[in-house]
Amino acid sequence: MGRGKKRRKVKQKLKRKSGKLVRFCLSNSSKKYSGFSNKFCYQTNIHNLIYKDAIFDNVKFQNSNITECNLKNTKLTGVDFYNSNLKKSKFENAKLKDVIFFNCNLKNTDFKNTKFENVFFISTNFDYCKNLNKEEIIIIKEYPKIDNQSLINAILELSKFTKLYKSNVLHVKKNKINNWNISILYSKYSHDLIRALKALKNRKDKRNFITLYSYKKFIESYLKI
Structure with missing residues (x-):
């Protein structure tokens, strides 16, 4: 392995350790x-x-x-x-x-x-x-609307946690929710979604919430579906 490749590998390792x-x-x-x-x-x-x-x-x-x-x-x-x-x-x-x-x-x-x-x-x-x-x-195809303010507030509260926010599954920005994904979850779990998201806020382990599927797994485990 050449020196240049070694340097790149070391830099990548340091980036991963710092969360980049x-x-x-x-x-x-x-x-x-x-x-x-x-x-x-x-x-x-x-x-x-x-x-x-x-x-x-x-x-x-x-x-x-x-x-x-x-x-x-x-x-x-x-x-x-x-x-x-x-x-x-x-x-x-x-x-x-x-x-x-x-x-x-x-x-x-x-x-x-x-x-x-x-x-x-x-x-x-x-x-x-x-x-x-x-x-x-x-x-x-059509952009969905989310009018449930309690649901919106519960999602925005989760944007404070880097491990949940960085993959942009529930959020587009810190103050804007991902309507596409939220509409899929809400159509499946209805008002129970709010209860599950509040439970997620209090959960210590917030690793691996990367996809919509990962949230569905947690929600169904919490709701015992």
Whole structure:
């Protein structure tokens, strides 16, 4: 390993220890990767990588490029793709559960024989992707309104906690909630959502709240659903 590469690795390690996000960039590798879990990937830039048979659990890709990647037979549970480019990537025979595609580029993305369970396509143009069975997905185009002030207040209280705020699942800004995600949660849990979010505020362990799926797991555990 050269000196320059060693220095970069040391800098990345120091950034991770200080809580800063480290961008991952890699392309044209012949190695087969196994996936990962409990990770917030910001501005990840990967191209032509092999994730065949990989497992992803509770992962969020934000403002990322995931192009021409082989995701055949992968299992994705609780994965959020936000403002990301998945052009020409292949999800053939993949199993997607509790996955969100928000404002994504899906041009020539292949969903041949992909199995969907509770998968949302939000503000995403899927006209140019391949083999997508629209009957198996949930499509949201219109911006939802949240008028419940008690709910809004409970969410804004959580923005004080960095571990909950930094992944922007419930919040867009410190003083603005994420209406898209909140509407999904509220339609499922109704007023019990407020009770669960207040319990989350008092919870000591606030790690790994990275995706909408991670919040759903906590809410259902708390409500004993």
